[in-house]
Every structure is written in C-alpha cells, then in structure tokens.
Amino acid sequence: MIVVVKYRTIDKNLKRIIRLLREIPFVKEIIFYRGERTMIFANNYKIWEEGSELNPVEEIYDIKIFEIIRKIYLPVCS
Numbered sequence: 279m280i281v282v283v284k285y286r287t288i289d290k291n292l293k294r295i296i297r298l299l300r301e302i303p304f305v306k307e308i309i310f311y312r313g314e315r316t317m318i319f320a321n322n323y324k325i326w327e328e329g330s331e332l333n334p335v336e337e338i339y340d341i342k343i344f345e346i347i348r349k350i351y352l353p354v355c356s
Contacts, residue, residue: 284313
C-alpha cells in the first residue's frame with residue numbers, strides 16, 4: 279500500500295501519525311509533498327485531513343479490507 283502525506287507544516291500530531299503508519303506491515307511506501315492543506319491518502323483514498331477526528335490507522339485497515347473484498351469474485355446466478 280502506498281501512503282501519500284500532503285502537508286502544510288509537520289507538527290507533533292502529524293509526526294505521531296507518520297510514526298504509527300510506518301509500523302503497519304503492509305504500508306510499503308510513504309510519499310511526502312508540500313501543499314496548502316494537510317491530508318493523508320492511502321491508495322488514492324483520503325483517510326485523514328487536518329481537523330478531522332478520524333483515526334488514520336483504523337482507516338488504513340478499512341481500506342485494506344475494502345480492497346480485499348473487491349478482489350473476491352462472487353458468481354451471480356440468474
């Protein structure tokens with residue numbers, strides 16, 4: 279999984295989130311770039327933004343589950 283961190287400034291809260299994301303085994307790469315707003319994306323899904331009450335680590339696992347479910351082939355009988 280590729281995580282993109284778009285940041286305006288890196289503060290203590292963002293450093294804590296980045297440290298937690300690096301501990302997740304299936305996060306293969308974290309890309310940083312400056313922007314006007316602080317946001318975090320995982321595989322093109324926005325999982326967190328500045329001022330949000332969401333937990334980005336839980337959102338990463340939700341994205342992983344979502345992608346696993348998308349890969350399941352469920353035959354449809356008609």
